[in-house]
Amino acid sequence: MIEALSEAERADALDGLPEWDYDEARDAITRSLVFADFVEAFGFMTQVALMAEKANHHPEWRNVYNRVEILLTTHDAAGLSGRDIEMAEAIDAIVDE
Numbered sequence: 001m002i003e004a005l006s007e008a009e010r011a012d013a014l015d016g017l018p019e020w021d022y023d024e025a026r027d028a029i030t031r032s033l034v035f036a037d038f039v040e041a042f043g044f045m046t047q048v049a050l051m052a053e054k055a056n057h058h059p060e061w062r063n064v065y066n067r068v069e070i071l072l073t074t075h076d077a078a079g080l081s082g083r084d085i086e087m088a089e090a091i092d093a094i095v096d097e
């Protein structure tokens with residue numbers, strides 16, 4: 001069982017993730033991305049999917065044409081955990097490639 005982050009831990013982590021918003025209702029973080037077209041969006045999702053599978057930590061997400069909305073939370077912790085922070089950092093690195 002993994003622990004959800006405390007409020008102070010969350011505030012610290014979010015300082016380092018300026019592209020992510022906190023969703024209080026879900027105890028989750030979200031990021032919205034817009035790509036040039038569907039191929040770019042789905043290429044990004046493919047990279048994230050392979051990384052997520054390796055990490056055994058999976059995003060909740062939605063894709064509409066060139067837009068991808070991502071929500072990260074840890075089901076095993078019923079809230080935001082360090083695993084979500086690591087995944088957000090890894091997603092940011094893929095976006096910035």
Ligand SMILES: C[C@H](O)[C@H](O)[C@H]1CNC2=NC(N)=NC(=O)C2=N1
Nearest residue numbers: 056057058059073074075076077
């Ligand atoms: C059994 C397996 O380890 C769990 O179901 C993993 C898989 N992927 C997961 N993904 C997310 N986002 N949260 C989890 O708690 C989680 N748990």
